[in-house]
Amino acid sequence: MKPDLSVEIELTPAFHDFDPMAIVWHGNYVKYLELSRDALLKKFDSDYQQMRDAGFVWPVVDLRLKYVKTTGFGQCIRIRAEIVEWEHRLKIEYVIRDSLTGHTITKASSIQVAVEVVSGELLYQCPEVLWRKLGIEVI
Amino acid sequence: MTKQEIFDYLLSILRDNTEIDTSNVKPESRLNEDLNMDSIDAIDLIVSLKPIFDGKRMSPDVFKSVRTVQDVVDAVYGLLNGPV
Numbered sequence: 310m311k312p313d314l315s316v317e318i319e320l321t322p323a324f325h326d327f328d329p330m331a332i333v334w335h336g337n338y339v340k341y342l343e344l345s346r347d348a349l350l351k352k353f354d355s356d357y358q359q360m361r362d363a364g365f366v367w368p369v370v371d372l373r374l375k376y377v378k379t380t381g382f383g384q385c386i387r388i389r390a391e392i393v394e395w396e397h398r399l400k401i402e403y404v405i406r407d408s409l410t411g412h413t414i415t416k417a418s419s420i421q422v423a424v425e426v427v428s429g430e431l432l433y434q435c436p437e438v439l440w441r442k443l444g445i446e447v448i
Numbered sequence: 449m450t451k452q453e454i455f456d457y458l459l460s461i462l463r464d465n466t467e468i469d470t471s472n473v474k475p476e477s478r479l480n481e482d483l484n485m486d487s488i489d490a491i492d493l494i495v496s497l498k499p500i501f502d503g504k505r506m507s508p509d510v511f512k513s514v515r516t517v518q519d520v521v522d523a524v525y526g527l528l529n530g531p532v
Contacts, residue, residue: 370488396505397494422491431487433494433508 315391371420475518
């Protein structure tokens, strides 16, 4: 059975996250994605510190966002993050929804690659330690 | 798959997924210098080529050593036809 590689978090954007149009400033969504990605990697004992301890860092090399709707003050949002690629790169897809209505607010994806700390070298294949932690059988 | 078929498939990937003008791509074209591909593009290329790998896994060392379009074709051909 394919393991569930997703997580959901919920938050209410802070006062200082809003722009003069009284909606969440578009750049702040990148931070929300980071929070969900952090929770996702923690769920699999693969947060940035644990991966660094294992000898790898994971820079983000590609980030895409599509803003479907806006978020107003006091609105609670739910962010779902799911790992969709893990073999050669770590690709995560995100959907941000209004907690109450379930309407989609933002769709996004990020790509991270593995870099070996010791050599500084970019790896063309994700390290097996990641696969094990995700519960994917190593061939 | 023949080497020509792999080459044609590779061209279709470059045409669909990159800004590269594929009319000038030749077997001897260098990925880095001639096609302006960086290491991130190389990983994208592996992911795009995966559907024809027939479930086999490309060794990262093999891909690290490729320099030209022909090297990629040879590497994929070797993967598909090499010893199990």
